[in-house]
Amino acid sequence: MYDFAIIGGGIVGLSTAMALGSRYPDARILVLEKESQWAFHQTGNNSGVIHSGIYYKPGSFKAKFCRDGSRSMVEFCQKHDIEHDICGKVIVATESQELSRLENLYQRGLDNGIAVQRISSEEVKEIEPHVSCVGGIRVFSTGIVNYKQVCLKYAEIIQKQGGDLRLNTKVLQISPSGKNQVLETNQGSFETRFVINCAGLHSDRMAKLGKANPQAKIVPFRGEYYELTPEKRYLVKTLIYPVPNPDFPFLGVHFTRMIDNSVHAGPNAVLSLKREGYKKTDFDLRDFAEVITYPGFWKLAAKHADEGIQEIIRSFSKAAFVRSLQKLIPEVQTADLVPTHAGVRAQALMSNGSLVDDFLIIQGDNSIHVCNAPSPAATSSLEIGKAIVNQIPQESPLLETAVKN
Missing domain, CATH: 3.50.50.60 (FAD/NAD(P)-binding domain)
Incomplete structure (x- = not known):
């Protein structure tokens, strides 16, 4: 018992x-x-990021637990000699129309009690020399670890x-x-x-x-990543994120330096046809049928049709994936990237089509x-x-x- x-x-x-x-x-x-x-x-199969909590609605469990968790996770790693690095990250606007969203994100960081700093495009380049942007935010408490x-x-x-x-x-x-x-x-x-x-x-x-x-209902989304070849890792010093679209549930493709010094680029987010489907070819009839017959999925798909189509295109076209990455680092070329392991996100979806x-x-x-x-x-x-x-x-x-x- x-x-x-x-x-x-x-x-x-x-x-x-x-x-x-x-x-x-x-x-x-x-x-x-x-x-x-x-x-x-x-x-x-996640990115190994110790998140700051900047993205989450003030007062939410995610905001509070992530802010407090980033501290307690670092303390745990220090206590038990687990390798980690509080390297910080930059969130950048690549176009002028993104600057208002960047400012909103900066204010949310302040509301969540996170150490954030507005930085100019020149200051971004001091941290990440190869990034092209019109402005950014520096988030000091973001780190990396092997979970x-x-x-x-x-x-x-x-x-x-x-x-x-x-x-x-x-x-x-x-x-x-x-x-x-x-x-x-x-x-x-x-x-x-x-x-x-x-x-x-x-x-x-x-x-x-x-x-x-x-x-x-849990709807699985596969996050597909590429990895920079070793000779191109110099392009990324820490973590580089775009300004997220507040109407889309995913953060967009970004660059993450891992604790083993490799650099992952992604994720592309697409519906997985199996709850544990890490490959494009993975399929489970029960898992697929549950999603395809769930009214909430079709309401979600209709709401985010344009973004969803772009994710599917990037999933099957490396060139399209690379073009997304080039908005952040123009120097990145197709030959600089090799496929690496994917992850599957267990995302709860309401019957009305809203993501939890x-x-x-x-x-x-x-x-x-x-x-x-x-x-x-x-x-x-x-x-x-x-x-x-x-x-x-x-x-x-x-x-x-x-x-x-």
Whole structure:
């Protein structure tokens, strides 16, 4: 019998287990992950950026958790000797009509309590000599890290706390058993007093198994990247982002220096025809049918038709992808880029066609379901874990048992 069972071994599931072990050191805690390693999906295929929180609506979970998370993540890395670099980034306007949006973003950064600075095109060139722009913002707190290494440290800490970590264990069913719940898996059954669903790309399905309403459907978007060849890495010193279109849910193609010193360019964002579809050819009939028959998807597609078409073109045309990058760095040529691994973003979509633009955490019967935690969830993971633990009903008999065990 376990006190808490966490479904999902990505960075949010592991951070939650670690926070539980810290709050309730005598509780029996179980983490179930269907893959053979931790951080296999979203966490292990992201850009490795420690985000500042500049983009998010003031007062939102994303804004608060990301701002606080960027600090706590750096402190965690320092404490545990995990390689990271607070290199900062620049967000640049490449055309004069983008300057008003750049100013709005600067003000949002101030509203979110982030260290930001307006800089001229000349000052941008002092930081990133190869960028072409008409103005920019410098964001000082942005950094880079390998989140897989962070997750391995989380797992190590959970084990030291006495937690039970199970890989290759896929949850197939959730069944009530009196006041408890039984998780039926491919490795047998596990009974627990409380379930926390951090299943990422499958979080909506897992919520339904637990008889909870996820309030939205996960629609997978594949982020496709290229990588600069080693001899062209000099073109990028830190991180270079365009001014995002506030009406479009993605940030646009940008340059990211990774912690291993490689430089990734992208992402191009397209609908994935499989929830774990990292290749253009990946296809799953169930995943595809769920999206294509969901009214919310067609409403979203109609709203963003022009941008969506451009994303599809860039997906199949390297030349079009390169032209987007040349708006930031004109020197970049087609031969300077080679394909690299893609990621898949688990984005919750409402039936009315609106994207869930904040973290979505839902209470169930003796359960909590994290039904939307895309970027900046990795940056925010320590804060999300603490917030989930704080949402466990304090009057629950479970807590008395967990403390006494």
